[in-house]
Amino acid sequence: MSEPESGARAKRKRRRRASGPSAASPARRHLSGIIGGRYQPLNPSDLPKIDQAVRSILADVGMAEAPEIVIEQVTRAGGSLDAEGRLHFSPALIENALNGLSRDFTLCGQDSEYDMQLGVARVHVGSGGAAPLILDLETQQYRESTLRDLYDAARVVDSLEHLHFFSRSLVARDMPDPRSLDINTAYACLAGTAKHVFVAASEAAQVEQIAEMCYTIAGSREAFLERPFLSMNCNLPVPPLRFDAESCEIAAEAVRYGIPLHSNTFGQMGASSPVTMAGTIAQTIAETLSGMIFAWLLNPEAKVIFGTRPMLTDLRTGAMSGGSPEGAIAMAASAQMANYYGLPNSTIAGATDSKIADAQSGYEKSLTVTLAAQAGSNLITQAGGMQASLMGCALESYVIDNDMLGSIMKSLTAIEVSDETLALTAIDEVAHGEGHFLGQAETLQRMQSDFVYPQIADRRSIDEWTAGGSKDIREIARQRTREILQTHYPAHLSAELDAELRQKFDIRLPRTEMGAE
Numbered sequence: 001m002s003e004p005e006s007g008a009r010a011k012r013k014r015r016r017r018a019s020g021p022s023a024a025s026p027a028r029r030h031l032s033g034i035i036g037g038r039y040q041p042l043n044p045s046d047l048p049k050i051d052q053a054v055r056s057i058l059a060d061v062g063m064a065e066a067p068e069i070v071i072e073q074v075t076r077a078g079g080s081l082d083a084e085g086r087l088h089f090s091p092a093l094i095e096n097a098l099n100g101l102s103r104d105f106t107l108c109g110q111d112s113e114y115d116m117q118l119g120v121a122r123v124h125v126g127s128g129g130a131a132p133l134i135l136d137l138e139t140q141q142y143r144e145s146t147l148r149d150l151y152d153a154a155r156v157v158d159s160l161e162h163l164h165f166f167s168r169s170l171v172a173r174d175m176p177d178p179r180s181l182d183i184n185t186a187y188a189c190l191a192g193t194a195k196h197v198f199v200a201a202s203e204a205a206q207v208e209q210i211a212e213m214c215y216t217i218a219g220s221r222e223a224f225l226e227r228p229f230l231s232m233n234c235n236l237p238v239p240p241l242r243f244d245a246e247s248c249e250i251a252a253e254a255v256r257y258g259i260p261l262h263s264n265t266f267g268q269m270g271a272s273s274p275v276t277m278a279g280t281i282a283q284t285i286a287e288t289l290s291g292m293i294f295a296w297l298l299n300p301e302a303k304v305i306f307g308t309r310p311m312l313t314d315l316r317t318g319a320m321s322g323g324s325p326e327g328a329i330a331m332a333a334s335a336q337m338a339n340y341y342g343l344p345n346s347t348i349a350g351a352t353d354s355k356i357a358d359a360q361s362g363y364e365k366s367l368t369v370t371l372a373a374q375a376g377s378n379l380i381t382q383a384g385g386m387q388a389s390l391m392g393c394a395l396e397s398y399v400i401d402n403d404m405l406g407s408i409m410k411s412l413t414a415i416e417v418s419d420e421t422l423a424l425t426a427i428d429e430v431a432h433g434e435g436h437f438l439g440q441a442e443t444l445q446r447m448q449s450d451f452v453y454p455q456i457a458d459r460r461s462i463d464e465w466t467a468g469g470s471k472d473i474r475e476i477a478r479q480r481t482r483e484i485l486q487t488h489y490p491a492h493l494s495a496e497l498d499a500e501l502r503q504k505f506d507i508r509l510p511r512t513e514m515g516a517e
Contacts, residue, residue: 033122037376062086121376128167128381154192167198178202204249211257231260236291239272263291264307308334322351323364332375346379489515
């Protein structure tokens, strides 16, 4: 069996790289969740109106194609099934669920330094996407993604201080069947990073195996339930206002095994949800809450995340657009509504339509992630690494986006105004003395504590940049990514624990591809 939790955790902490971000760095403090919420696209007086529309949709319009497991739970709690087969949620049930859902819980890392405390407007950013394609680092051509690519993505994210969690961003298309896909996806993510991991399951039958893998790593079921380092994405509703039966079964199994659940809804404004922003937000919230209510009925103590994803359809083509300003505003509004309800929540931002990490990618990602962060989204997924409207992933994009995310997180910090920070004494001394603040002791001190510095963005002079080869940020990022892939092999899973996992599960990622001798 694996080590007891406390001993295993201590050994893993000793094995962490000396090159990682220090506990005193601004980036490390961001992991506790800097408070957002200053940007409010919705007028506060309109929040109750949207809430009332949400309740009306659930109570009066109802959800179609509900599987028996959902019908049984909802009708037992006061809901009803009409002659058309639509499932209606009673006002009392909606109110009880909103009052009873778990709040302010922690999604843990395998290493406690990566724990993320959720709560109103606490912001964390990470990966995500489930792309079928990857932009090859060397050929710069898109190809089908593999299990090794997924593992590589996880360890790149593991090395980057401004990405706080790893949500499965690639589909391992070299896996032969759904069972192999789900088990090996969980393994590659958990082996690739000690940060909190989000995965998904193709079928309900695989959830037990994923849970058993987590229990083995934690040391026991009880240890995992105390410190859940993996959570499960699940799209219970299919807009407009229908349930997906298999996803409901997957959610039920996740709740049964104590895996935190992301109740996600992907609507598309103008296609599967109304063309108006307010209508899309109301429908998406109603759909998302329907999944959360179901999970809450199964277990009132379940950890469920409110995962609204009001995406935009480019009405000229009918395709999803991940980098639009309208989508950015809708995501921010959904985060505002989540905070109105006080629910732990996630949104998508960073799903640029650009195919490479170019200027379009930069401005679309910066807009969408900044609005979601300023609105106070707890978990911003797809914030790094994704391209082509979530159809592609580029490892070098993680490295570029890491710089961007550090700046965005810094923008959330409040300005401290006090006698000390107003610095009147220092101003008087410098004005009558040296004429600059560079020699002040506090300048050196705060240089090390108050500022976030880019790792690859170029702040040199034109002459220095020219002498260095006039490289653009993509070239620098690719070189840095190569260095990470050549040197960064996380060792938080001991060789003994890894051997135990391989004995229990059909792991298809060779040890020889994981830096093992």
